[in-house]
Amino acid sequence: MITFQLNNRAVAFDLDPDTPLLWVVRDHFKLKGSKFGCGMGLCGACTMHVNGEALRTCTLPVSAVQGAAITTIEGLGTPNNMHPLQQAWVEHSVPQCGYCQSGQLMSASALLSKNPNPSDDEIHAAMDGNICRCGTYGKIKAAIKSSAAAMRSGALAESAVQSFDPANRGVES
Numbered sequence: 001m002i003t004f005q006l007n008n009r010a011v012a013f014d015l016d017p018d019t020p021l022l023w024v025v026r027d028h029f030k031l032k033g034s035k036f037g038c039g040m041g042l043c044g045a046c047t048m049h050v051n052g053e054a055l056r057t058c059t060l061p062v063s064a065v066q067g068a069a070i071t072t073i074e075g076l077g078t079p080n081n082m083h084p085l086q087q088a089w090v091e092h093s094v095p096q097c098g099y100c101q102s103g104q105l106m107s108a109s110a111l112l113s114k115n116p117n118p119s120d121d122e123i124h125a126a127m128d129g130n131i132c133r134c135g136t137y138g139k140i141k142a143a144i145k146s147s148a149a150a151m152r153s154g155a156l157a158e159s160a161v162q163s164f165d166p167a168n169r170g171v172e173s
């Protein structure tokens with residue numbers, strides 16, 4: 001029995017422990033946002049977060065994620081509560097056919113969770129294994145940069161609000 005967290009929900013899988021995580025998520029748990037592209041860890045369409053790391057799940061046996069926290073594109077945001085990257089994806093009209101895009105977003109979100117102000121080289125390095133046959137790379141980079149800026153300014157605004165909170169300044173109210 002393999003147990004893990006899937007988008008913050010405790011789940012269990014008791015079939016073949018060598019089954020790739022991608023197929024467990026898609027076929028067993030019916031979350032279809034993560035895609036099968038190459039099946040060899042070469043295209044990035046199947047990318048999910050495993051304990052916050054962007055990993056290719058078409059070659060990752062489910063036995064390797066015992067006790068881990070898995071996040072898929074379904075757990076990144078919702079249409080009514082989008083992740084800032086998803087908002088930027090919409091604003092920049094990034095997707096073309098869309099097939100690669102959940103993997104692109106999972107790699108990009110893992111990058112920004114660790115590095116809120118990535119350079120062009122750092123973006124290229126993080127996104128290097130995510131292939132897009134429609135050639136959306138330029139828009140992806142622009143969306144990552146604008147999303148990173150929006151997230152940083154949001155964090156600044158939040159800290160500014162807190163700095164004016166009497167409770168945070170030792171001021172009696």
Ligand code: FES
Pocket residue numbers: 035036037038039040041042043044045046047056057058059
């Ligand atoms: S389907 Fe997993 S890397 Fe291509």
Ligand code: FES
Pocket residue numbers: 095096097098099100101131132133134135136
């Ligand atoms: S949007 Fe078509 S493969 Fe990337």
